[in-house]
Amino acid sequence: MDGITAHTMAPELDGLLSGSLVERISMSDKNTIHLALFTTGRIKFNLTLEAGASRPSLILSTDPLPHGLNPPPSFVMLLRKHLRRARITTITTPPWERVFIFTFQSVDELGDEVEGRLLFECMPRTANVVLVNREDVILGALRHIDHRVNRVRETLPAHPYLPPPGQNRPGPIEYAKQGAGKILEELAAVPLNGRVLSQQVAGFSPLLGDEVLARAGIRPSTLQVADSLRTLCLEIAGGQFSPAVYFDGPQGNPIAVHAVKLTHLPWFAPYDFVYEAVAAYSRSVTGIDRFKRKQHAITRRIEEQIKRTQKKRELHEADVATGKEAADDRLIGELILAWIHTIPVGSKGVALDNYHEQGSLLYCPLNPRLTAAENATHYFKSARRKERKLERATSLLQNDLDELAWLESLRAAAGYSETEEDLLAVEHEYLTREGTGKQPARQPSQANRIPGKPASKRRRKEPTRRPTEKKERQAASKQEALPAPRHFRSSDGFLITSGRNNLQNDRLLRKAGRDDLWFHAKNTAGSHVILSTGGREFSPLAIREAAVIAAWYSGSGRAGNAVEVDYCAVRHVKKIPGSRPGKVSYQEYKTLYVKPADPSRLRVSS
Structure with missing residues (x-):
C-alpha cells in the first residue's frame, strides 16, 4: 500500500465507519489487532490492523473475529480500557502518507466525554499501532521504540507522539500544477526508472513509477515521460480511480493492489471500492504466505527425519559390511583346526594351505598368548557374532531403505501440494506413522494415592502393560478424519x-x-x-x-x-x-x- 491508495481509502472508511461502536478488541497474533465494530446502520464489521514488518495492511470485512490470544496481551487490555464502547468520529490520513488516524469519542468513569486517537502507521519495517490522548501524549503502543532503535523518534508511554518524517516533495495535485518546463527540467537530471520517478511525487510507489514509464511508450523520451507523469498526477487529482487487484497470470497469484488503473499489468480483478480490493488482496497474500510457511515447516521436519534415517542407514551398512566378514573368520578357524599340528606355539600369524582353493595360501593372524585351539575358538565366536550382526543389520537396513523411500514420497507430496488440505494430509500421515512423542505414564488410582489404604482387587487385577505405541497411533489415526481426495x-x-x-x-x-x-x-x-x-x-x-x-x-x-x-x-x-x-x-x-x-x-x- 502506498500513499495514494491510503489517501483514497481513508474517505471510504470514514463514510462507512463514522459513528460505529467498538464492541470487541482482540489480537490473533503478536502483530494483528482486531476491532469488532457495530455501525449505525446495524452492520457488523471486523477492522483488522496487520502491523507485520514485511507486509502491513488494513482490512475491513464482515468476517467474524478470529480467536484471540489467551491471556490477552497488555496492549489489548489497554485498548479495551480506553476504546471499548467508544465511537469512531473520524478516519483520516495526513496528505499522501500511509498513516491512518482513527478518532474515538468515549465516556470515562466520571461520565465525562473523552477523546482519543488510534494511529496505524502502515509502513513496512516500521509498522506500528499507537494510542494517544487528546494532547497527543502516547498512552501505549504495539511496539515500544526507544533511543537505542530510533534516536529522533521515540514511541514510549507518556512521551509526546511524533509523526513519521515527511516525504518533503509535492503531492500529485501540487506536482500537476507545476509547469511542463519545470517537470521536464527535473526529469532531465535523473535516470528514468520506476524507483526514481516514484521519488518525484509524494505518495508514489515504484509501482506507479513503472506505470508512468509504461504509459510513456517503448523507449520514451524525457518529454514523453514528463507528459505521462503529469497526466497521471492529473488523474489522481481529479479522483479518477479504478481499484483493482492485479495478478501474475490468468489464474495466477496476486502481485499488487492499487486505486489507480495500472495499464502495464494486464490481469486484474476490478472492485467498486479501494478497501474491498485491499481486503481481497491481503486475504489472498496472507493465505499464500501461511501456506508457504506451513509447507516449509513440514518439509523441514521431513528432511530432518531423512537425515537421521540416512545416518542410521550408514551405520547399518557398516554393520552389514562387518557381518559379511563372518565367512572369512569361520574359514580361518577351520584352517587352524585342520593344520593345528603345524602351528608353532606363540606364533603371531601363520600362512596355511587353503584347501578350498587348490595351491593357495591364506595368512591367519593369531594371538600369541593363546593356543592354536583357543585361536580357532576365538574365530568361530567372532564368526557367530558377525553372522548375528549381519542378520540384524540386513533387516534394519531394509527398514531404513523403506523408510527413506516413504519419507521421499512425503517430501515430494509436500512439494507439489497446492492447498492447505494437501499439507494437512501429508502432515497427518507423517505424524500417524512417526508418533507425536512419548506416552504419558499411567496415573495411579485415587485409592493408591491415599496413604494406608490398600489398592482394590480390581486395581490389582488391572494389566500393568500400556498399549503399544503402534496401537495408539492406529487408534489416533482412526479418530482423525483425513481430507477428501x-x-x-x-x-x-x-x-x-x-x-x-x-x-x-x-x-x-x-x-x-x-x-x-x-x-x-x-x-x-x-x-x-x-x-x-x-x-x-x-x-x-x-x-x-x-x-x-x-x-x-x-x-x-x-x-x-x-x-x-x-x-x-x-x-x-x-x-x-x-x-x-x-x-x-x-x-x-x-x-x-x-x-x-x-x-x-x-x-x-x-
Whole structure:
C-alpha cells in the first residue's frame, strides 16, 4: 500500500465507519489487532490492523473475529480500557502518507466525554499501532521504540507522539500544477526508472513509477515521460480511480493492489471500492504466505527425519559390511583346526594351505598368548557374532531403505501440494506413522494415592502393560478424519480421483473397481490416480488426462519435462504385505509419455 491508495481509502472508511461502536478488541497474533465494530446502520464489521514488518495492511470485512490470544496481551487490555464502547468520529490520513488516524469519542468513569486517537502507521519495517490522548501524549503502543532503535523518534508511554518524517516533495495535485518546463527540467537530471520517478511525487510507489514509464511508450523520451507523469498526477487529482487487484497470470497469484488503473499489468480483478480490493488482496497474500510457511515447516521436519534415517542407514551398512566378514573368520578357524599340528606355539600369524582353493595360501593372524585351539575358538565366536550382526543389520537396513523411500514420497507430496488440505494430509500421515512423542505414564488410582489404604482387587487385577505405541497411533489415526481426495472430471465425463498422501492412495486402491485404471508416475514418488470406468469404455482422451494428472502430482511433475506414467487395470495392482503405505506392485501395464499440466480446469468439488 502506498500513499495514494491510503489517501483514497481513508474517505471510504470514514463514510462507512463514522459513528460505529467498538464492541470487541482482540489480537490473533503478536502483530494483528482486531476491532469488532457495530455501525449505525446495524452492520457488523471486523477492522483488522496487520502491523507485520514485511507486509502491513488494513482490512475491513464482515468476517467474524478470529480467536484471540489467551491471556490477552497488555496492549489489548489497554485498548479495551480506553476504546471499548467508544465511537469512531473520524478516519483520516495526513496528505499522501500511509498513516491512518482513527478518532474515538468515549465516556470515562466520571461520565465525562473523552477523546482519543488510534494511529496505524502502515509502513513496512516500521509498522506500528499507537494510542494517544487528546494532547497527543502516547498512552501505549504495539511496539515500544526507544533511543537505542530510533534516536529522533521515540514511541514510549507518556512521551509526546511524533509523526513519521515527511516525504518533503509535492503531492500529485501540487506536482500537476507545476509547469511542463519545470517537470521536464527535473526529469532531465535523473535516470528514468520506476524507483526514481516514484521519488518525484509524494505518495508514489515504484509501482506507479513503472506505470508512468509504461504509459510513456517503448523507449520514451524525457518529454514523453514528463507528459505521462503529469497526466497521471492529473488523474489522481481529479479522483479518477479504478481499484483493482492485479495478478501474475490468468489464474495466477496476486502481485499488487492499487486505486489507480495500472495499464502495464494486464490481469486484474476490478472492485467498486479501494478497501474491498485491499481486503481481497491481503486475504489472498496472507493465505499464500501461511501456506508457504506451513509447507516449509513440514518439509523441514521431513528432511530432518531423512537425515537421521540416512545416518542410521550408514551405520547399518557398516554393520552389514562387518557381518559379511563372518565367512572369512569361520574359514580361518577351520584352517587352524585342520593344520593345528603345524602351528608353532606363540606364533603371531601363520600362512596355511587353503584347501578350498587348490595351491593357495591364506595368512591367519593369531594371538600369541593363546593356543592354536583357543585361536580357532576365538574365530568361530567372532564368526557367530558377525553372522548375528549381519542378520540384524540386513533387516534394519531394509527398514531404513523403506523408510527413506516413504519419507521421499512425503517430501515430494509436500512439494507439489497446492492447498492447505494437501499439507494437512501429508502432515497427518507423517505424524500417524512417526508418533507425536512419548506416552504419558499411567496415573495411579485415587485409592493408591491415599496413604494406608490398600489398592482394590480390581486395581490389582488391572494389566500393568500400556498399549503399544503402534496401537495408539492406529487408534489416533482412526479418530482423525483425513481430507477428501482430489476429484476431477475428464473432458468426456469420466471421474478421476487422486490421493493426497500414501494413506489415501491405499484407500483409493481398496475402494476402486477391478476394471478401473490405476496410474502412477514411473520410478518416482507421486500420487496414485484412479480413472473410474462408470460402466463405460475408457476413451483415449480420459486416459491421457488421467496420466497428465498423475504426472502433475509426482516428484518430477513441476520440472516441465515429459514424464513416464505407468497405468494398468486395478486388478493387476497388489498391495505388498507388511509394506509402508503407498507401496504396491503391478504388472501387465502400459506406459505413456505425457507433459505435466495444471489440471485445475478439470477439478470438481469433493
